[in-house]
Structure formats: structure tokens, C-alpha cells
Amino acid sequence: MVGSRFIELNATSTGVSECKKYFQEAMNDLALTGRKTIIFCDEIHRFNKAQQDVFLKPVEAGTVTLIGATTENPSFKVANALLSRCRTFTLQSLTAEDVVRILQRAIKEEESVYPQTPLLDEAMVTYLARFADGDARTALNLLELALSLTTREGITQEDIKAALTKTLVYDRAGDQHYDTISAFHKSVRGNDADAALYYLARMLQSGEDPLFIARRMVVIASEDVGLADNTLLPLATATYTATQQIGMPEARIPLAHCTVALCNAPKSTKAYRALNNAYAALREPGVAGLPVPLHLRNAPTRLMRDIGYGAEYKYPPNYRDGQVKQTYLPDELVGRRFVEDRDLGTEVDPDLEMGGT
Numbered sequence: 001m002v003g004s005r006f007i008e009l010n011a012t013s014t015g016v017s018e019c020k021k022y023f024q025e026a027m028n029d030l031a032l033t034g035r036k037t038i039i040f041c042d043e044i045h046r047f048n049k050a051q052q053d054v055f056l057k058p059v060e061a062g063t064v065t066l067i068g069a070t071t072e073n074p075s076f077k078v079a080n081a082l083l084s085r086c087r088t089f090t091l092q093s094l095t096a097e098d099v100v101r102i103l104q105r106a107i108k109e110e111e112s113v114y115p116q117t118p119l120l121d122e123a124m125v126t127y128l129a130r131f132a133d134g135d136a137r138t139a140l141n142l143l144e145l146a147l148s149l150t151t152r153e154g155i156t157q158e159d160i161k162a163a164l165t166k167t168l169v170y171d172r173a174g175d176q177h178y179d180t181i182s183a184f185h186k187s188v189r190g191n192d193a194d195a196a197l198y199y200l201a202r203m204l205q206s207g208e209d210p211l212f213i214a215r216r217m218v219v220i221a222s223e224d225v226g227l228a229d230n231t232l233l234p235l236a237t238a239t240y241t242a243t244q245q246i247g248m249p250e251a252r253i254p255l256a257h258c259t260v261a262l263c264n265a266p267k268s269t270k271a272y273r274a275l276n277n278a279y280a281a282l283r284e285p286g287v288a289g290l291p292v293p294l295h296l297r298n299a300p301t302r303l304m305r306d307i308g309y310g311a312e313y314k315y316p317p318n319y320r321d322g323q324v325k326q327t328y329l330p331d332e333l334v335g336r337r338f339v340e341d342r343d344l345g346t347e348v349d350p351d352l353e354m355g356g357t
Contacts, residue, residue: 006037040067131164196262211240287332
């Protein structure tokens with residue numbers, strides 16, 4: 001690729017028409033001079049998937065070599081057709097030591113603006129580096145905030161740390177958003193109230209929408225607690241309503257209440273698994289289109305009644321104890337069971353058998 005033309009784009013400021021112009025230039029270059037073209041597209045996820053499709057033909061034809069950079073999960077943000085034509089490389093976060101070196105260089109460069117201060121000693125710089133969680137840009141933003149705070153009279157390191165805590169590193173639209181709610185859900189499922197409250201506090205402190213969390217609690221109440229305790233769904237629904245009506249910061253209290261209740265509740269995935277079993281059956285050939293039995297069909301007109309809709313249907317409340325002999329599934333599925341007798345699975349965690357926790 002030595003000698004190739006290098007074009008740098010940013011999806012936030014480049015349109016499809018401009019991309020097509022570069023593709024045409026690349027095609028001409030390749031045909032006339034044999035020179036190849038490399039296109040580096042930063043923030044490629046900012047192109048919607050329809051816009052990303054414009055890269056398919058030139059990439060597949062070898063007209064250009066595309067390098068796309070994104071801070072998002074490409075599985076969700078990059079079109080599958082384009083992703084399948086590319087190789088994915090995951091860039092790891094910087095180590096705390098790497099970030100410390102970056103911060104030290106930045107402090108030296110800023111000495112003309114911010115004079116040296118004992119508030120930003122080695123321990124404080126290390127604190128900033130760890131707080132940034134491997135993101136150099138975030139670390140520099142935190143440093144800028146810390147430097148601006150050092151100019152205030154009477155400021156202490158604890159004051160700076162308190163201010164930084166209010167700017168927790170959290171991307172409400174990216175992987176942090178999904179990873180943290182996933183960790184919260186799994187902690188509740190695993191009956192670990194301490195972990196669940198940690199992730200709850202982390203999300204709320206970082207400005208996550210409390211209704212987003214409350215909605216997940218409603219799902220947990222049915223998916224994970226389910227039939228083991230039917231009172232948790234009304235509690236979760238009430239928590240959502242309370243969160244909606246009172247807002248933050250008070251909403252954190254009912255959210256914590258519901259979180260601990262969900263953690264402490266017995267668990268049953270019987271209904272959730274049964275629904276998944278029914279969906280699985282629908283994927284079998286011919287099952288989704290099986291005719292509804294005639295005796296179960298609605299018969300609002302005389303014609304429908306004349307051709308047998310609703311005929312021979314037995315209305316259970318008219319019978320002793322509501323008991324009748326009657327089938328409800330299509331004939332081809334009679335005897336098929338989707339609802340299992342057990343509330344949970346049957347696997348045994350080997351870590352428990354070895355005395356693990």
C-alpha cells in the first residue's frame with residue numbers, strides 16, 4: 001500500500017455525494033496510474049446503514065481500501081453487508097500508566113496557562129488516570145476540569161475528586177449504557193443486591209434516564225421472578241409510575257426499594273421459557289400457518305355459524321368446576337407442551353460443588 005493516496009473523512013461532516021466523488025477519483029487513479037486509494041472514515045457509525053451501503057461496491061471491487069473507525073460496537077452500528085467485507089480489529093483501552101504519561105505531558109504543556117500546583121501531585125494524576133478508565137480523551141477532559149478547579153481559592157484535592165465524581169465516565173448511547181444495564185439485570189437475576197445497587201447508583205450518578213432503568217425492572221419482574229412471586233410485577237410497575245411522577249433525585253429511593261425486592265424474590269423463568277418454546281415451534285415448517293380449530297373460531301355472523309365456526313365449543317364456566325374435555329391447540333400440535341413443570345433449569349454449577357461462591 002506504499003504510495004497509495006490517503007483520504008481522511010469524518011462521517012459527521014461528510015456526505016454521500018462527497019464519498020461518491022472520492023470513489024470516482026479512486027477509480028480513475030487506479031485505471032490511469034495504477035495508484036491505489038485508502039479511505040479512512042472516522043466515526044463511521046454516524047453514517048446510517050443506508051448511507052454505509054455506498055461503500056459496498058467500491059470496497060468489493062477493490063477500488064478503495066476502507067479503514068473505518070468507531071467507538072461503538074460495530075455489530076450494532078455497521079451494516080452487516082459492509083462488516084462482512086471487512087476485517088474487525090478491536091483496540092484495547094490504554095493502561096493507567098499510559099494515561100499517566102499522557103497527563104504528565106499535558107500538564108507540562110499547560111504550565112504557561114496553569115502554574116504548577118501541589119494539588120496535582122503524582123497521586124492525583126494517577127487518580128485522574130484511573131478515573132478515565134483507559135480513555136486518553138476523557139483523561140484530558142478530566143485534567144482540564146481539575147486544572148480549572150485548582151485556580152479557585154481554598155480548593156482541596158477532596159473538592160476536586162468530588163467534582164470529578166459528578167462527571168463519571170458513562171456513555172448513555174454507547175456500550176457503557178448497554179453493558180451497565182446488562183450487569184444490573186444479571187446481578188438481580190443472581191440475587192446479588194449489593195452488586196445490583198452498585199450498578200443502579202453508577203447509572204443514576206452518571207445521568208442515565210431513570211425510566212430506562214424502571215422499564216428494565218418491569219421486564220425483570222416477569223422474566224426472572226415471574227410466577228414465583230406475582231406481587232413483584234405490580235411493584236415494578238408502581239416503581240415505574242413513581243419514577244415518572246416524582247423524578248430525580250427522589251426517584252432513586254423507590255428504584256432502590258424495587259431493586260432489593262427483585263434481588264430477594266424467588267425466581268421462576270417458567271412463563272418466559274414457555275413463550276420461547278412457543279416461538280421455537282413457530283419456526284418449524286408449516287406450524288405458523290396451522291388452521292385454528294373450528295370450535296375455537298369467532299362466529300359473529302350467521303354464515304360463519306353455518307359453516308361450523310364456534311360449533312361444539314364448550315364454555316367451561318357452565319360446567320362443574322369448569323372442567324371440560326376439549327382441545328385448544330391445532331390438531332397437529334395436540335399433546336405438545338410448551339410450559340414445563342419446573343421453575344428453573346437443571347444445570348449444576350461445578351464451582352458450587354468445588355466450594356466456590
